[in-house]
Amino acid sequence: MVAARANWKGNLRFGEISCPVALYTGASTSERVSFHMINRDTGHRLRREFVDPVTDEPVDREHQIKGFEIDKDQYVEVEPDEIAQAIPESNKILAVAAFIPCAEIDTLYFDKPYYLAPVGVSAAAAFAVIREALRASNVGALAHAVLFRRYRGLMIRAQGRGLVAHTLNFDYEVRSASDAFEDIPKLKIQKEMIDLAKHIIDSKRGEFDPATFDDRYEAAVAELVKAKLAGKTITAPKKVEPPKVGNLMEALRASAKQGGRPPPPKRRATKKAA
Structure with missing residues (x-):
């Protein structure tokens, strides 16, 4: 079995304790069925081009630049090296700022899940102390680090023999519930x-068992592809009538x-x- 590849390596700082850790992807969509766009007449795979809407001409990569729209069709051009200067410098430190009771953690702010594991045998003891302290206290550790070119908040909790870290949505990214609920009488x-x-x-x-949740779309698409390869005729499924409100x-x-x-x-x- 191929060993998991770490997305990030650094040190988890817990008070005066510094523990070398690695971050691994906790969820991925790479196994989903995916399609490519092809030419219906030739069967050739299509490639994407950036086209100037005024001249209707393709623009080479060397002439492409990022722009921030300040008004309709008006942009501030930003060079790649200028964007690079805005990226915070990473010190490879996952610094714990506070501890929050697990029951008080608003999962609406959870973004992507990652597994956090110790790097090397020498880090195992410190890692175990942090893990068991979090478990015994039933709290999550609110930490910050520069990950993937951005300064991010993470919520770290004990799970099994390791830790689970969720990157957190920023407050401005989370929509207000009042907008969705205001019309509820x-x-x-x-x-x-x-x-x-x-x-x-x-x-x-019952108990939460993710294995019981079938991705019906993925299964249906896989069966569709198999049927097409076998030359079978594809029939549309019967329309499901919505339940009547009684x-x-x-x-x-x-x-x-x-x-x-x-x-x-x-x-x-x-x-x-x-």
Whole structure:
């Protein structure tokens, strides 16, 4: 088995402890089915060109330059060496700034996951101390480092024999929830409805197992390619009709009955004493 290739190597600084570590990709889309654009008539793969929209002529690489748009069709040109000066200098230090209870970590800020492992046998003891201290305290370490040409925040947590580090979205990158939720009306829900919904939840409790989540698109595309190679006729699948919206209470009661256990009894209104 080929050893994993580190994306980054440096030192994890935990107080006065400095531990050599390596960062490995935790999730990748490289195994997904991908397509190339080809010429329908010749079967040749197409190449992408940058074309000047006014002259309609392709622009060679040596004449291409990055530009920041300040107004419609007006740009500030920025040279490659000028951009290079804006890249922060890396000291290869993953510096821990604070520790946050895991329950208080807002996963909305999580970007990409990475595995963090010690580099060399001599780093194993310090790494284990950091890992077990985080696990025992049930906290994540908020750290910063220059990664991939940018100064980034990371949330580091104990997992198994190693650590998991998520790069963090910057605050300006995370959209406000109020924009998405502002049109949701405030409703008073009957307690029986909530009890029925809780019963459905209790009857379907399980464990998180990513292997049970099938990528149906990937599987369908793979089958499509196999069928095309075999010369089979491709038939369009039947259109799935959207479910009809019915009475909410009836739907909850029917769902609760399917759970395998009797649903909670209906609440009876108590008569007031005369």
